[in-house]
Amino acid sequence: xxxxxxxxxxxxxxxxxxxxxxxxxxxxxxxxxxxxxxxxxxxxxxxxxxxxxxxxxxxxxxxxxxxxxxxxxxxxxxxxxxxxxxxxxxxxxxxxxxxxxxxxxxxxxxxxxxxxxxxxxxxxxxxxxxxxxxxxxxxxxxxxxxxxxxxxxxxxxxxxxxxxxxxxxxxxx
Numbered sequence: 526x527x528x529x530x531x532x533x534x535x536x537x538x539x540x541x542x543x544x545x546x547x548x549x550x551x552x553x554x555x556x557x558x559x560x561x562x563x564x565x566x567x568x569x570x571x572x573x574x575x576x577x578x579x580x581x582x583x584x585x586x587x588x589x590x591x592x593x594x595x596x597x598x599x600x601x602x603x604x605x606x607x608x609x610x611x612x613x614x615x616x617x618x619x620x621x622x623x624x625x626x627x628x629x630x631x632x633x634x635x636x637x638x639x640x641x642x643x644x645x646x647x648x649x650x651x652x653x654x655x656x657x658x659x660x661x662x663x664x665x666x667x668x669x670x671x672x673x674x675x676x677x678x679x680x681x682x683x684x685x686x687x688x689x690x691x692x693x694x695x696x697x698x
Contacts, residue, residue: 551692552586554596555661557612563604567593574604581616581661583690599689615664617674617690619656619683642681646671654679667691 556577564571567590575598587603588595594611597603599618619640639655646668654676656662662674671682672691685691 550694553615553690553692554584554586554594554611555614555616556580556582556584556610557614558610561606561610563596563598563602563606565604567591567595567605571605575602579661581612581614581663583616583618583661584611585690615690616661617664617672617688619658619660619662620687620689621658640683640687642674642676642679642683644681646673646682650682653681656683661690664688664690 556579559578559580561577561582562573563575563577565574577598582598584596584598584606586594587597590605592608593605594608595603595605596611599620621638638658640658641652642654642656643650644653645651656676656679660676662676664672665675665680666673667685670685672685672688673680673682674688
């Protein structure tokens with residue numbers, strides 16, 4: 526084993542990404558339709574807990590029961606949705622201000638409640654747009670710090686911690 530490989534393994538181990546029992550990565554889905562009910566249980570006989578009135582809203586998959594999926598939204602609300610209402614298409618939520626941690630708070634324009642969308646994955650890159658928090662965006666690519674997202678009018682890079690709908694171990698290409 527080369528010294529470079531050993532160093533990489535040590536860095537991964539220190540970050541908790543190597544060794545031990547592998548933690549199961551979170552799975553995320555999105556709503557497929559403009560109006561989707563989340564129910565208290567897996568069936569139409571259960572009361573509606575919440576209704577999503579937007580297509581491409583990201584949800585975390587927690588469990589499966591037949592054609593039903595137990596999901597969680599970014600608020601932490603859990604419930605059951607029929608699989609016909611869900612898509613594997615990857616969308617993320619631009620986190621609202623109160624959900625942002627200190628690291629991404631510098632990225633937030635407090636008065637406008639927007640985050641910067643950059644042309645390239647670094648802070649010195651040109652800002653291509655200001656994106657309102659609380660909207661969903663198509664996830665295209667991610668590295669350890671940045672994610673590329675696509676909105677109807679713009680595409681660009683945002684700081685990863687400003688997004689909900691990603692597993693911390695997930696990297697896309």
